[in-house]
Amino acid sequence: MNEKDSGEQLATFAGGCFWCMVKPFDELPGIISIISGYTGGHTVNPTYEEVGTETTGHVEAVQITFQPDIFPYDRLLEIYWQQIDPTDNGGQFLDRGYSYRTVIFVHNEEQRVKAEVSKQAQKVSKRFKGPIVTEIMPAGPFYPAEELHQNYYKTHLTNYKLYQKGSGRDEFTEQVWNNKEDKKRLREQLSELQYEITQNKGMEPAFQNEYWDNKREGLYVDVVNGDPLFSSKDQFDSGTGWPSFTKPIEEGLIRKEADYSQGQVRTAVRSRLSQAYLGHVFYDGPEPTKLHYRINSASLRFIAKEELEQRGLGRYLKLFDIPINKKISFEE
Known part of the structure; x- marks a missing residue:
């Protein structure tokens, strides 16, 4: 080769x-x-x-x-x-x-x-x-x-x-x-709400979170390590009061696991490399897949499409029909 x-x-x-x-x-x-x-x-x-x-x-x-x-x-x-x-x-x-x-x-x-x-x-x-x-x-x-x-x-x-x-x-x-020093660094990096959501599987209030009704075009990245997780192109109004998506940008950056908390059987969603807790995936979304990724805003950071190239995410401009002029690293 x-x-x-x-x-x-x-x-x-x-x-x-x-x-x-x-x-x-x-x-x-x-x-x-x-x-x-x-x-x-x-x-x-x-x-x-x-x-x-x-x-x-x-x-x-x-x-x-x-x-x-x-x-x-x-x-x-x-x-x-x-x-x-x-x-x-x-x-x-x-x-x-x-x-x-x-x-x-x-x-x-x-x-x-x-x-x-x-x-x-x-x-x-x-x-x-x-x-x-x-x-x-x-x-x-x-x-x-x-x-x-x-x-x-x-x-x-x-x-x-x-x-x-x-x-x-x-x-x-x-x-x-995942020792005490790692947790200390994360507490310094994240807000109290972000830490509670991503590290302790917390849940933010419906309709009282940052991105539930966001209408801008861009990507949602992992608030912990910056990995690109979801696109506004796949966002839909689920009526639940949380940002909802039909699919992740890259399946390989998402991990699913069984969640038996609160007396329910659900599928929890994590960011694979940071292990940050994101939310849940349900099967009541739009056709044809009916997938519904209901994600906590506090686990995400939004990057508008105009900022993608300068943030090292230029390879995703094609999602918004914007020509890619050069190869951009996956790293932020």
């Missing part, structure tokens, strides 16, 4: 069991494909069993084909650090051994520089207890794993959930990335 001609690049990350390293990146905007495989060793076309013997020098890894103009490498690195324990040089969580160590395999000098800066940021943050031992190495031959191991979280959902929960990854991530 000619990366310059195609506008696509490769990113390769080792973070322990490759079953757990696909889902965090999958279906995000700009992600073309994710392959589980083996790399870094001295044998050709290794098998799962051979790598498991710890004699091939390979590690389990994922190779991501992505469009940097849409989803920059920096953001891939952010997601990567949130999946691993970079202080563990003996494996990852339940999986022990050389083949489960953490490595960032870089494909060019730009990636190497960004990886080094990102690693240094983890050291400075003192988020992790202990030295950061994750290696940064030049990418070499990558060998796709057997079909069984591709998209395991989709093809073996029950086994995947049991493994993920039992491995200790989720518990570690919650402790490290």
Whole structure:
């Protein structure tokens, strides 16, 4: 693949069991494909069993084909650090051994520089207890794993959930990335209402919120991290007193989960990368899908279409039939 001609690049990350390293990146905007495989060793076309013997020098890894103009490498690195324990040089969580160590395999000098800066940021943050031992190495031959191991979280959902929960990854991530300091920073960044809504699943009053009757054209972004979530083009008057939409801009930036609170069975909606609570999705909206995303205004920030390009969201001007003159980064 000619990366310059195609506008696509490769990113390769080792973070322990490759079953757990696909889902965090999958279906995000700009992600073309994710392959589980083996790399870094001295044998050709290794098998799962051979790598498991710890004699091939390979590690389990994922190779991501992505469009940097849409989803920059920096953001891939952010997601990567949130999946691993970079202080563990003996494996990852339940999986022990050389083949489960953490490595960032870089494909060019730009990636190497960004990886080094990102690693240094983890050291400075003192988020992790202990030295950061994750290696940064030049990418070499990558060998796709057997079909069984591709998209395991989709093809073996029950086994995947049991493994993920039992491995200790989720518990570690919650402790490290949702600690007191993180909550303190969010309280300083957000208003009291915004914090209550996005972090504690609060609910603002109907007809007494900022965007329920907004008529301007533009995008609604995540108030926590700026990810573009909804467009005014998909907004409709639901009569409920909250901003309502027929669909998100990018399905990959939304996460749905069961909500059994208040004695009801509903589907809650979160912003996938920030995990901010947004509202609920119902099935009483307009035809043909009948989808109705009822979202709290306090979880959103509106950006008028005239401001999109200067806010780094120029690629969405096409939603408003405005020509795009140049490629704009997905990052704000």
